[in-house]
Amino acid sequence: MKGIMLNSITKHILHCCVLFTVIIVLELITGGLSWSIDRKEQLDPWVQYGFVGAFTLYFLRTLTFLSFPQVLFNFIGLIIYNAFPDKIVLKGSPLLAPFICIRIVTRGNYPNLIKTNVKKNLDKCIETGLENFQIEVVSDIPVGLPLHRRVREVVVPPNYRTSSGALFKARALQYCLESSINELADHDWIVHLDEETLLTENSVRGILNFVLDGKHQFGQGLITYANEDVVNWITTLADSFRVADDMGKLRLQFTMFHKPFFSMKGSYFVTQMGAERQVSFNNGLDGSVAEDCFFAMKAFAQGYTFDFIEGEMWEKSPFTLWDFVQQRKRWLQGILLVVHSKAIPLSKKLLLGISCYAWVTLPLSTSNVILAGLYPIVCPPFMDFLCTFIGAVNIYMYVFGVFKSFSLYRFGIPRFILCICGAVSTIPFNVIIENVAVIWGLFGKKHKFYVVNKEYNPR
DSSP: OGGGOOOHHHHHHHHHHHHHHHHHHHHHHHTSSOSOSOOOOOOOHHHHSHHHHHHHHHHHHHHGGGGHHHHHHHHHHHHHSOSSOOOOOOSSOGGGSOOEEEEEEEOSSOHHHHHHHHHHHHHHHHHHTOOSEEEEEEESSOOOOOOBTTEEEEEOOTTOOOTTOOOHHHHHHHHHHSTTTOOOOTTOEEEEEOTTOBOOHHHHHHHHHHHHHOOOSEEEEEEESOSSOOSOHHHHHHTHHHHHHIIIIIHHIIIIIOSOTTOOOSSSEEEEHHHHHHHOSOOTGGGTSSHHHHHHHHHHHTTOOEEEEEEEEEOOOOSSHHHHHHHHHHHHHHHHHHHTOTTSOHHHHHHHHHHHHHHHTHHHHHTHHHHHHHSOOOOOHHHHHHHHHHHHHHHHHHHHHHHHHSOHHHHHHHHHHHHHHHHHHHHHHHHHHHHHHHHHHHHSOSSOOOOOOOOOOOO
């Protein structure tokens, strides 16, 4: 296996070659790229289908372009930055780093999982040379963590209320900012994690470099989902898209622009205490379902800057298809509430809104797959090219997610290729799940916060 080991630059070049190959091949197959000057216009849609029919078909085709901004960000981000960086090198001594609080927010439903992961993360921090830090678990019910000088357990009282009526995770996060609870200074840093998130040596080094640099108040990094034991292969392969999204869109918006144009995630989120308190999580019901998204857009509106943190963390995909669709439904509902909130200026949430409505209209744009065959229409060449480009980049993101998540040296070539085929095969499943989540999210009850099962007990 040593004979196939590649350095990071070679891996990046190969990945770019595969990306361009996928795009060119699909453009040639669909006719988006055509060497023929003459285009056969076999029918006039306005005559063939009537005004209403033709207008509907063209309208549905146009909806595809709502996803173009995020596809473009993903495409550029994946090619201009090294997608397979080497081991992170510390740019300063950990002894000189400011205090870092690793904050884990939980309902407390999985105490064994929390205790196990706190121990793993504690050991990883010490192993990496982190000195000035503490792990803080914030829970609705007592977890019963073992006493340790670097571990603090905070229990949110049942009667605690925020002034805006914030609920769920936002309520717990706001409780930590109360002057009677908070022990951090404004120049200290907080690393927000979910209860299942695991640190790696590279992520700790990346966080240290970020806080030592100190140029930006907020930062975020990559999360992968195929580490250790894979519980559900379907959801894990489907989540390979999210890995590519982190390395493309997320990385570009934070590295080049230092702004959360398309929002951010709530885990592996690093904040400076003073800035977090100014933005706050006290954002009412609209800021409680997708509290991370609301926080990012509010911070954006207040002029704070963001950066991408090198080094990945580990999580697991939902264990069941039910949890998977519930997770997507909550994200959709939460982001819609942010997009429609009057508290966020339109200029700051414009790209987020376009991206959100690309998701909302997914059932309509998905219908093009069937309607294009049943009721073909003639489109300008540039429109055909862009439609195929959008589809090709989205398909490749599943492939890249496998490249980034699964180790060739761990799985071997046959299983690695099988994972790539599996990821591509999950695309129809993912489209169906996303459509179900959209329809359910639009017509289901809002302001709910479904928590997926985080603890796996093999029998």
